[in-house]
Amino acid sequence: MALNNRGGERGEPDVSLGVPTAAVMSLYLRLIPAAYFTRRREQQRLRRLNNRVYTDAVVIWLMVVQRLHAAGTLETAVLELMRGLPEPFWPRPCKRLRDCAKDGKLSGHTASYNAARQQFPLTAVEDSTDHVFGQLLEQIGGSGTVAQRKAFFVDGSSMRLPHNPALAESYPPGSNQHAKFHWPTVRIVVAHDVYSGLAMRPQWGALYGKDAVSEQHLLEQAIERLPAGSVVLGDANFGVFSTAWDATRRGYPVVLRLTATRAKALPGEPLCDGLDRRICWKPSRDDRRRHPQLPSDASIEGRLIVRQVHPHNRNQPFLLALFTTLSEVPDAILELYGRRWYIETDLRSLKQTLRLDQLTSTTVEMVAKEIDVAIMAYNLVRAVICMAAQKADLPPRGFSFTRVLHVVNTFAPLIAGAPDPQQAQRLFDKMMYYVGQAKLPRRTKKRPSYPRAVWPQPRKFPKRKT
Numbered sequence: 448m449a450l451n452n453r454g455g456e457r458g459e460p461d462v463s464l465g466v467p468t469a470a471v472m473s474l475y476l477r478l479i480p481a482a483y484f485t486r487r488r489e490q491q492r493l494r495r496l497n498n499r500v501y502t503d504a505v506v507i508w509l510m511v512v513q514r515l516h517a518a519g520t521l522e523t524a525v526l527e528l529m530r531g532l533p534e535p536f537w538p539r540p541c542k543r544l545r546d547c548a549k550d551g552k553l554s555g556h557t558a559s560y561n562a563a564r565q566q567f568p569l570t571a572v573e574d575s576t577d578h579v580f581g582q583l584l585e586q587i588g589g590s591g592t593v594a595q596r597k598a599f600f601v602d603g604s605s606m607r608l609p610h611n612p613a614l615a616e617s618y619p620p621g622s623n624q625h626a627k628f629h630w631p632t633v634r635i636v637v638a639h640d641v642y643s644g645l646a647m648r649p650q651w652g653a654l655y656g657k658d659a660v661s662e663q664h665l666l667e668q669a670i671e672r673l674p675a676g677s678v679v680l681g682d683a684n685f686g687v688f689s690t691a692w693d694a695t696r697r698g699y700p701v702v703l704r705l706t707a708t709r710a711k712a713l714p715g716e717p718l719c720d721g722l723d724r725r726i727c728w729k730p731s732r733d734d735r736r737r738h739p740q741l742p743s744d745a746s747i748e749g750r751l752i753v754r755q756v757h758p759h760n761r762n763q764p765f766l767l768a769l770f771t772t773l774s775e776v777p778d779a780i781l782e783l784y785g786r787r788w789y790i791e792t793d794l795r796s797l798k799q800t801l802r803l804d805q806l807t808s809t810t811v812e813m814v815a816k817e818i819d820v821a822i823m824a825y826n827l828v829r830a831v832i833c834m835a836a837q838k839a840d841l842p843p844r845g846f847s848f849t850r851v852l853h854v855v856n857t858f859a860p861l862i863a864g865a866p867d868p869q870q871a872q873r874l875f876d877k878m879m880y881y882v883g884q885a886k887l888p889r890r891t892k893k894r895p896s897y898p899r900a901v902w903p904q905p906r907k908f909p910k911r912k913t
Contacts, residue, residue, distance in 0.1 A: 471515070471827045471855055472533070475508055478582050479575050481538050487574065498541035500528075500553065501563035505536050507575055507820065510564060514801055514817075514824040515856060521557040529555055530860065569812050576648045576819045577672065583826055584645050584674065587833040587843075596700070598641040598678040598783060600790040601685060603662035604798065605654055606633050607805050608814060617811050619656035628655075635818070636665040638673060639793045641680070641786055643843050644829050646793065646822050647672050667693045678702060678773065680784060686770065688734045688747070695747050695772055702771045702784055705751075710768035713751055718766050722753035723777050728770065752777045789844060796848040801825060828852050835882040850885035854878060 484503035509524035516523050537544055547553050584597070607630040608614045620628040635651040650669035652660035662684060670679070670693065678700045681690065686703040694701050710718055713726050728747040735741055749772040756767045771780055798804040801821050808814045829843070832851050836843040858878035865871035 471511075471824075471831060471859065472508070474583075474827050474830050475511065475579075476504075476533070476535050478579050479507070480504065480535060483575075483578070484571070487571065498537075498539050500541065500543055501560060502537065503567070503571065505532065506560070506563050506567050507572070507823075508532070508536070509560060510816070510820040511824045511827070514821045515828070515852065519802060519807075521561055525555055525557050525560050528560070529553060564816070565810075565813065567816070569815055572816045572819045573648065576823045579823050579826055580645060580647060581674075583830050584640065584643070587643050587645070587830060596676055596678050597674055598680060598702075599638040599647065599673055600641060600680045600787060601636060601638045601666055602682065602790045602794065603634060603636045603665070603684065604794050606635055606651075606798070606803055606818075607631070608633065609807060609809050611809055613810060614814070618653045621655040633814070634660060634662065634665065636662050636669060637790075637794065637797070638669070638679075639790055641783070641789060643833055644789070644793055644848075645826050646797075646829075648819055648822055651818065663687060663690050666690060670694060670697060670699060673699065676700075678783075680787065682787065688728060688730045689738050689741075691728065691747050691749075691770065691772075692730070692741065692745055700772045701749075702769055702773065702780055704784070705768045705770055707766070707768065710751065710753070710770075713770070718753045718768060720753065720755040720766065722751065724751050725749070726751050726770075747772065752780060754781055756781075792848075797821065797825060800849045800852060828855065831855060831882065835879060835885070838879065839883050839886075841886065845887055846882070847885045847887055851882050854881045854885060 481502060481504045505528070509527060512527045513519045513521070513524045534540075543553070608618055610620075610629055610631060614631040618631040618633050620631055622628055632654045633651045634654040635649050637649045638647040639645065647669070650665040652658070652665060666681075666685065667690075673679070676698060679694050680702045681704070683704045683706050686705040686709065691701050691703055705713070707718070712731075713728060714722070714724055726749060728749060730738070730741055730745055749770055752769045752771065754767050754777070755764050757764045767781075767784075769780060769784060773780060801824065803818065803821050806814055806817055808817045828848065828851060832846045832848065833843045835846060835851070855878070858874060858881075862871050862874045862878065865874055
């Protein structure tokens with residue numbers, strides 16, 4: 448699980464994880480240095496950029512900084528540039544940077560950075576996010592959860608966008624019997640590694656309107672981004688024939704929860720505790736009506752496992768029905784699905800801590816960049832958590848994502864501004880000490896529950912009258 452410090456190719460900086468910059472920036476520079484973007488442009492035969500302040504590596508990093516900080520404004524990112532970035536960001540500094548080295552001044556206005564991030568190609572953001580995910584998963588993703596296979600939970604959620612005509616056309620607001628909603632809304636599907644929490648680049652589409660897409664369809668579009676042979680775990684919303692068929696034919700084993708009605712129809716008999724039976728799952732008439740592209744002989748060989756489980760909230764026990772194409776013993780499969788709650792806390796980290804519940808970009812392309820860069824920032828913080836977990840000999844899931852993010856944001860300016868590598872290393876060690884204290888508590892008593900209620904949003908202050 449160690450993070451390998453591989454030497455770069457000729458011309459690439461070999462940035463260690465400890466000096467002289469903060470941990471997240473060091474990971475970023477090692478995974479996607481400036482030379483990575485140069486090679487990418489050469490491979491795709493794109494025009495090579497002239498030397499400039501806002502290079503590809505700088506623009507992506509400043510967008511990551513926006514996502515990691517609470518304010519997350521353009522000014523926050525530009526101030527990060529004003530404070531100073533390491534030399535590996537500019538292998539060949541332009542004249543303005545060389546002059547800045549003498550007088551120490553750059554423009555603090557946000558217009559140039561805003562133009563640079565809007566002109567930055569979306570495909571470059573997607574490729575960078577996939578590259579970071581693949582590299583980190585290879586180094587810290589663990590050897591495998593079941594039968595040396597990596598396992599990913601998939602789940603869906605929704606995010607609100609600013610209201611403007613362009614976004615409202617691509618992602619229409621919903622409505623109910625009372626009125627039409629105000630915010631354009633996207634439906635998004637994410638996949639997170641069970642062991643490390645690393646997130647695959649998600650897939651999204653319209654939640655409402657004539658072009659609305661289902662979570663199952665979004666998963667079909669994104670599933671091939673997962674490592675080959677990974678186990679796909681899903682709740683009852685994904686426990687349908689189309690999802691199981693699409694994943695299986697592409698070589699991804701599945702562990703899917705079934706609704707009681709669907710589970711009873713498969714074996715043709717009542718469900719009972721302890722059931723473990725091999726079945727051949729064939730599409731129903733409704734499945735073929737909704738998915739006419741299914742072959743006439745479509746079927747899936749798998750197992751139906753049923754166990755009586757006792758919820759942690761002390762509700763009444765119920766029968767949990769799982770369909771799987773794995774051959775492991777039922778206890779191992781049930782233990783794996785028992786970690787399903789991880790995906791809920793991961794979504795909470797993305798939507799609350801990294802502020803993806805309400806996006807701020809006002810164009811369709813910038814919305815895509817904002818989501819992809821947020822996933823990259825999330826994975827970089829997850830990598831720091833894995834470093835602390837390795838040092839403390841604890842699983843990566845045993846640390847608080849939010850607390851680690853706050854520690855990193857506190858120590859990053861100090862480490863980046865250290866006068867020498869020795870002081871930077873001491874500050875880095877101190878930061879990792881406090882990251883190691885960000886462990887989740889092990890509660891032995893049940894926390895008190897409160898009745899759910901919908902609290903109204905506070906009223907905004909009135910606009911100034913002219």
